[in-house]
Amino acid sequence: FFSTTCNMIPVKNLTEAQALDAADGVIDGKFYGQAIQGLGPNGQPLGQGPGSQAPGSKPAAPGWTPPSSSAPTSVPPSAPPSAPPKTFSAGAGAGGGGVVNDAPGLPQWSGSNVRPLEASMVSELRKFNITEAAQSSVTNAVKLLNDLGEAWQNDYAIIFSKQSHTWWMLAREGAVLDLNSAVEAHKKITPGSAKSNATKDKKSKEERKKFPLEKRLCQGIVGQRGAIASTSQQIRRKENGWHSTDHPLVFLFLGSSGIGKTELAKQIAKYVHEDDKDGFIRLDMSEYQSQHEVSKFIGAPPGYQGYDDGGQLTKKLKRCPGAVVLFDEVEKAHPDILTCLLATFDEGRLTDGKGETIECCDATFVMTSNLAQKEIADEAVRVRAKLSKAGQTETETAREIISPEYAQKVIMPILKGHFKRDEFLGRINEILFFLPFTEEQKMHLANREIDKWSKIAKKRHNMEIQWSTDVEEFVVKAYDPRFGVRSIQHEVGRQVVSRLAAAHEEDKIGEGDTIILGIRENEVVLRMGAKKS
Ligand SMILES: Nc1ncnc2c1ncn2[C@@H]1O[C@H](COP(=O)(O)OP(=O)(O)OP(=O)(O)O)[C@@H](O)[C@H]1O
Ligand SMILES: [Mg+2]
Structure with a gap:
């Protein structure tokens, strides 16, 4: 499904060389290309003016052509001599230079959907001046246009002429041609936005420094120090610009059920995107077990059922291309989904059924799996047990527990056997092991769960709950490795919360009461503490 959409190019993060290799058309406000051929004055291809390239040949140095004299800083009364004249004829069926629109469902000229490059589109183009406005390069122009935000969609467009291999920027009549000035003007219209962002950035940077990622994560997650340390390191590298911008960050979290894989992914999203709900995307891969579900994933191609719905992943990723994306139970996904993921991890982009490409180099992908959980x-x-004999349990690190040798010898073969594709595993930045909890960690988890409910009791009902460690020990006895922390949550719910709820219903406890939890005859009992005055 990637090959069918090769004429779409994203402009974000695009180098000129890449652009010239891939480009095929108009790039509109949504940063995507569309195939046009032979669009130019009087049926000539664009960029056929003096100084431009012969059709079909690439310019020696890619960039904005013609590289004429000095870039205009204002709208010229007429188009610059080297640029095509203001009016031109082009359109489907226009003799000598037809418009090819071979990718249905392409983005609109302006707005969110596509209108093919036909008569209506061409009349739209006439509202624009053709300009050589970009002073340096298409990359730079695109960067500036991105700085303009949504505002540029109405005033500017970029066209790549396939025949002359020339980039042109179109500016609507009256729009500022010098992009630097346009960006400046835009900033003035939206005062404070840049400044408040800067202050916010600075503030959150300081906050992040004071309260490092590891510390935050450890607050929400018991144990799993190895996984926390590795993910934090990668996230921090990314945050500070010490990562590869060619690929997104990809993790594989391995371990049994209920021990914090999903939780860690959520916490990362919370750290990276704070309260932005679109910043966390979760997909259950057990819903994509058959081949036809690929279209549910990335959207159905034109003419197929569900075309309008878009894909579960692509739809959400479009809203937040830098999201933390969780693929739960990845081992259950159909091999075609894995192919799709492999390309995404590799190229940092994903093309949906409509042919729109989403740049996602900035995303963080987390896959989880129970594969090799027993091992x-x-x-x-x-x-x-070995460390404990040597009296070293306090200093345990994940690396010590699951050594690289063991991972290579025992775990990797299981993964390879399942995924069957070395290159898929090769694109994962880190494979992280989530370990079973120690007895101490289980106690800690029990304590946290009871504490969570005591806080709820205080807040909602003004009740004070007290308990001793024997209650925690009692809860821990119900720990079931098949369910992990969920078994503790369940036991606290059954033994503590329902008892409190029943007593409250029967008016045995109420506002202002102190309730002491204890253990008698193998169950939790409630006792009234001294009433607060
Ligand atoms: N290490 C942990 N520390 C604190 N809470 C945890 C930890 N692990 C799990 N939990 C809690 O247990 C519940 C289930 O955890 P989570 O969803 O992360 O499990 P998981 O490892 O993704 O399991 P599964 O393989 O079943 O998806 C969540 O409420 C989570 O907050
Ligand atoms: Mg999970």
Whole structure:
């Protein structure tokens, strides 16, 4: 499905060389290209003026052509001599230079959908001046246009002439031609926005420094220090510009159920995107087990059912291309989905059924799987026992528990056997192991769960809940490795919360009460503490 959409190009993060290789058309406000051929004055291809290239040949140095004299800083009364004249004829069926629109569902000239480059489009083009306005390069122009935000969509467009391999920028009559000035003017219209962003950036940077990522993550997640340390390191590298911008960040979280894989992904999203709900995308890959579900994933191609719905992933990624994307139970996905993911991880872009390309180099992809969970858990128990004998449990690190040798020898073959594709595993930045909890960690988890409910009791009902460690020990007994922390949550719910709720319903406890939890005859009992005056 990628090959069918090769005439679409994203402009963001585009180098000129890439653009020239891939380009095929108009790039509109949504930053995508569309195939046009032979669009130019009087049927001539664009850029056929003096100084431009012969059709079909590439310019020696890619960039805005013609590289004429000095770039205009204001709208010239007529088009510059080297640029095509203001009016031109082009359009589907126009003799000598037809417009090819071979990718249905292309983006609109302005706005969110596509109108093919036909008569209506051409009349739209006439509202624009053709200009050589970009002073340096298409990349730079695009960057400036991006700075203009949504505002540029109505006033500017970029055209690539396939025949002359020439980029042109179109500016609507009256629009400022010098992009630097346009950006400046735009900033003035939206006062404070840049400044407040800067202040916010600075503030959050300071906050982040004071409260490092690891510390935040450890607050929300018990244990899993190895996974926390590795993800934090990668995220921080990305935050500070020490990462590759060619690929998105890709993690594979391995481990049994209910031990924090999803939770860690959520916490990362919270850190990266704060309260932006679109910043976290979660897809259950067990819903994509058959081939026909690929279209549910990236959207159906034109003419197919569900075309208008868009894909689950692409739709959401479009809203936030830098999102943290969680693919749960990735081992269940159909191999075609994996192919799709591989390309995404590799190129940092994803093309949907409509042929629109989404740049996602900025995204963080987290896949989770229960593959090799037994091998990970068994090894952890074995190594911990060994460490404990040597009196070293306090200093355990994940690397010590699941050694690189063990990972290579035992775990990788399981992954390879399942995914069957080395290149898929090769595109993962980090494979992280989530370890079973130690007894101490289980106690900590029980404490946190009871504490969570005591806070709720305080807030909602003004009740004080107290308990001793024997209650925590009692809860921990119900720990079931098949369900992980969920078994603790369930036991606290059953033994503590429902008892409190029942007592409250029967008016045995109420506002201002202190309730002490204890254990008698193998169950949790409630006792009234001294009433606060
Ligand atoms: N290490 C942990 N520390 C604190 N809470 C945890 C931890 N692990 C899991 N939880 C809690 O348990 C619940 C389930 O955890 P989570 O969804 O992260 O499990 P998971 O590892 O993704 O499991 P699955 O493989 O079943 O998807 C969540 O409410 C989560 O907050
Ligand atoms: Mg999960």
